[in-house]
């Protein structure tokens with residue numbers, strides 16, 4: 001089952017974060033290169049022609065987040081959207097973060 005076929009499961013904490021080599025098992029399933037920050041967060045920057053295009057993309061990301069019940073931190077500026085993904089409940093990475101990242105990568109740009 002690919003990451004884009006999976007659904008996020010509510011994470012209320014109490015589970016270990018994905019760390020070390022297991023992170024690589026997930027990043028290699030992502031279509032594009034997401035930065036892994038301190039083994040605790042995924043980050044990727046998307047660039048656009050203008051602010052309106054950036055906002056349109058951000059709203060597409062928001063729709064995925066709402067559908068999955070798992071939400072990124074978004075930094076939106078003129079021509080740029082920075083997406084940061086981590087699981088707040090465990091202060092680190094879970095499969096949910098990679099599922100949302102894969103679905104973001106599948107957005108037609």
Ligand SMILES: C[C@H](O)[C@H](O)[C@H]1CNC2=NC(N)=NC(=O)C2=N1
Pocket residue numbers: 010011069070071072085086087088089090
């Ligand atoms: C109850 C609901 O599932 C949780 O509050 C969700 C909401 N979205 C979330 N998003 C992220 N990134 N991490 C979480 O731990 C999280 N928890």
